[in-house]
Amino acid sequence: MSDTGDPRQSLGLLCFYPHRALESRLLGELAAAGFDDITMAQGRIAARIGPAGTRLTDLAAQALVTKQTAGHLVDQLERAGYVRRVPDPTDARARLVQVAERGQEVVAVARRVEAEVEAEWTAYLGEEATAALRAALERLREITDPYR
Amino acid sequence: MSDTGDPRQSLGLLCFYPHRALESRLLGELAAAGFDDITMAQGRIAARIGPAGTRLTDLAAQALVTKQTAGHLVDQLERAGYVRRVPDPTDARARLVQVAERGQEVVAVARRVEAEVEAEWTAYLGEEATAALRAALERLREITDPYR
DNA sequence: CCATTTTCGTCAGATCCTCTGACCATCGTC
DNA sequence: GACGATGGTCAGAGGATCTGACGAAAATGG
Numbered sequence: 001m002s003d004t005g006d007p008r009q010s011l012g013l014l015c016f017y018p019h020r021a022l023e024s025r026l027l028g029e030l031a032a033a034g035f036d037d038i039t040m041a042q043g044r045i046a047a048r049i050g051p052a053g054t055r056l057t058d059l060a061a062q063a064l065v066t067k068q069t070a071g072h073l074v075d076q077l078e079r080a081g082y083v084r085r086v087p088d089p090t091d092a093r094a095r096l097v098q099v100a101e102r103g104q105e106v107v108a109v110a111r112r113v114e115a116e117v118e119a120e121w122t123a124y125l126g127e128e129a130t131a132a133l134r135a136a137l138e139r140l141r142e143i144t145d146p147y148r
Numbered sequence: 149m150s151d152t153g154d155p156r157q158s159l160g161l162l163c164f165y166p167h168r169a170l171e172s173r174l175l176g177e178l179a180a181a182g183f184d185d186i187t188m189a190q191g192r193i194a195a196r197i198g199p200a201g202t203r204l205t206d207l208a209a210q211a212l213v214t215k216q217t218a219g220h221l222v223d224q225l226e227r228a229g230y231v232r233r234v235p236d237p238t239d240a241r242a243r244l245v246q247v248a249e250r251g252q253e254v255v256a257v258a259r260r261v262e263a264e265v266e267a268e269w270t271a272y273l274g275e276e277a278t279a280a281l282r283a284a285l286e287r288l289r290e291i292t293d294p295y296r
Numbered sequence: 297c298c299a300t301t302t303t304c305g306t307c308a309g310a311t312c313c314t315c316t317g318a319c320c321a322t323c324g325t326c
Numbered sequence: 327g328a329c330g331a332t333g334g335t336c337a338g339a340g341g342a343t344c345t346g347a348c349g350a351a352a353a354t355g356g
Contacts, residue, residue: 010262011269011278012170013195014285015163020212021292022160041342047161057304064168067305069343076341093304093351114158121159124291129284130159136273136281137162143272144169189313205333215334217314224312241322241333 022117029113035106037080045073046082046103047110053086053096062147082106170265177261183254185228193221194230194251195258201234201244210295230254 023040030038038046048054048062060070074097077083082103088094099107122130171188178186186194196202196210208218222245225231230251236242247255270278 009286010170011266011282011285012167012262014282014289015167015170017289017292018285019160019163019167021294022158022163039341055304065342066344068307068345071306072342088304091304091352095305114160118159120291121288125284125287129280129287132277132280133284133288134159134162136277136284137159137166138157139273139277140269140281141162141165143269144165146169187312203333213313214315216316216336219335220313236333239323239333243334 018121022114025117026110026113030106030109033109035109038082038106039076042073042077042082043110045070046077046099046106049083049097049099053098055088055094056097057094059097064146077103166269170262173265174258174261178254178257181257183257186230186254187224190221190225190230191258193218194225194247194254197231197245197247201246203236203242204245205242207245212295225251 023043026043027038027040030036030043044063045059045065048059056070056074057067059074060067063070074083074085078085080102082100084098084100085095086098088096125133171191174191175186175188178184178191192211193207193213196207204218204222205215207222208215211218222231222233226233228250229248232246232248233243234246236244273281
């Protein structure tokens with residue numbers, strides 16, 4: 001704590017800026033595209049829904065929140081028409097959260113924005129440095145992502 | 149959105165894991181050291197207090213929250229004895245938020261934990277890759293940190 | 297097969313975080 | 327000095343997140 005800007009910020013803190021930048025950029029462009037009722041928390045959950053749907057418990061684990069929180073956010077996303085809950089054919093207790101039609105449109109916009117941002121960063125850092133950055137972050141994820 | 153784990157996560161998302169890991173590690177070790185009344189939001193503000201004290205407005209800008217939010221968090225930190233507010237000698241409107249005695253102890257623990265984590269990451273990635281990671285992140289900060 | 301334990305999800309309630317809007321005091325400038 | 331900009335606060339509302347308790351279905355193990 002208490003290092004304002006100069007004398008070597010911690011790697012963890014340095015990771016904050018790009019992540020935050022991407023998130024607010026996403027939120028802004030989604031709002032501009034007409035999806036102005038999405039929040040970051042909802043997005044973090046929605047971003048982890050797999051193609052065939054994902055269980056609430058898994059969403060919660062991946063997003064590092066409790067299942068209650070995840071359930072709350074899915075409620076909102078469902079009410080807004082972005083996702084849908086269907087019974088899990090393999091488990092009568094569980095339900096799969098799936099991306100609904102309206103959600104697909106959001107995914108498309110989000111993917112485009114992500115690609116844009118990535119292109120800008122690559123242009124600024126250079127191909128090589130960007131590749132190294134990605135490699136290091138993917139490696140680092142192995143020990144910092146408690147889920148995978 | 150909707151990329152679970154495999155096919156190339158965005159750089160922004162990859163940045164999330166280390167940052168989150170450091171934050172929860174910090175929170176956990178601070179709690180273990182007896183400072184169990186600190187929250188992440190408070191820490192994010194406190195981490196940006198400079199040696200001579202920092203204005204509320206600057207703290208808010210650096211942490212990317214409104215000054216009301218920053219003020220709220222500083223209230224809590226002050227009530228808990230971690231920081232103190234003193235008049236800014238150069239501006240009668242402003243007050244400087246300074247780290248108080250109890251806060252210094254927290255800073256010491258936090259620095260130690262940060263160093264530990266950094267050492268672990270360096271051991272895993274290797275000196276060279278870590279240096280490259282840091283360089284890329286610092287460079288990236290130039291275009292993703294709206295404050296500096 | 298039944299009993300026990302685990303897992304999936306929900307409900308209820310509380311706390312914390314963050315924002316918008318309105319407002320006042322002071323600074324800087326012309 | 328008048329006026330716009332800046333530093334901060336007060337008040338209120340909406341989200342996000344957690345802990346705890348619970349019901350229903352699955353998995354496990356005799």
